[in-house]
Amino acid sequence: MIVKKHSLAPGSAYNTPYHVIRGSQQGPVFMIVAGIHGNETASMKAAQRIVNQLRHGSRSIQRGTLIIVPILNKQAYRKRIRGVPDLNRRFPRYNNEAASHPLASSLCRLMRSYHPSWYLDLHEANGLSQRSKRVLGQSLVVSPGNPAVPAVRHVLKGINETVGVESLRFNIRLRSRSGTSRMAVSRLLGAKAVTVETCWSLNHADRVHYQMDIIYRFLRYAGLMI
Numbered sequence: 001m002i003v004k005k006h007s008l009a010p011g012s013a014y015n016t017p018y019h020v021i022r023g024s025q026q027g028p029v030f031m032i033v034a035g036i037h038g039n040e041t042a043s044m045k046a047a048q049r050i051v052n053q054l055r056h057g058s059r060s061i062q063r064g065t066l067i068i069v070p071i072l073n074k075q076a077y078r079k080r081i082r083g084v085p086d087l088n089r090r091f092p093r094y095n096n097e098a099a100s101h102p103l104a105s106s107l108c109r110l111m112r113s114y115h116p117s118w119y120l121d122l123h124e125a126n127g128l129s130q131r132s133k134r135v136l137g138q139s140l141v142v143s144p145g146n147p148a149v150p151a152v153r154h155v156l157k158g159i160n161e162t163v164g165v166e167s168l169r170f171n172i173r174l175r176s177r178s179g180t181s182r183m184a185v186s187r188l189l190g191a192k193a194v195t196v197e198t199c200w201s202l203n204h205a206d207r208v209h210y211q212m213d214i215i216y217r218f219l220r221y222a223g224l225m226i
């Protein structure tokens with residue numbers, strides 16, 4: 001396994017690291033992005049911790065290529081704000097449309113150069129999906145008809161077996177939202193694309209744990225990890 005650190009948008013105010021981890025065997029390309037919203041801190045912590053575990057060898061990728069962007073919008077993260085404008089409405093909505101934010105453009109270039117067949121977009125949200133259909137906290141969001149749906153159902157079953165408190169269990173939400181990175185990567189590249197949403201009113205360590213557990217379940221399902 002080889003772990004390499006690179007720069008996204010080098011030489012600009014949006015410069016931020018991304019990591020490419022290659023397994024020793026051929027396999028799928030899997031991309032994980034956190035920090036599209038700068039105040040969803042557990043998702044960024046989880047992404048960074050996974051990079052650290054891979055770098056230090058306590059976890060490893062056997063097959064394929066994993067690309068991780070731990071904090072996409074560093075400017076928003078420094079202020080712990082969602083970001084202005086909302087970066088997750090600035091990705092291309094159609095094949096020939098350009099992204100309308102420099103960071104969204106940089107991420108789209110990265111997507112096009114690696115062509116991931118899997119994409120996880122890490123977020124946090126209000127509320128508990130188990131209590132209300134209108135909220136996204138503790139949910140996996142997927143666009144209707146996206147080929148990730150069977151994987152989402154498999155991961156949900158596994159994670160929910162570990163969640164003792166029923167109100168904290170995760171649910172699938174079938175949603176379309178134009179301008180998101182999830183919709184862009186699925187429309188432009190046909191990727192299996194999922195948004196992970198933990199509930200940000202829970203304890204920080206628990207949210208980081210849920211995010212990491214969900215990510216590793218997807219990596220195993222996709223065949224990158226044993």
Ligand SMILES: [Zn+2]
Nearest residue numbers: 037040123124
């Ligand atoms: Zn978000």
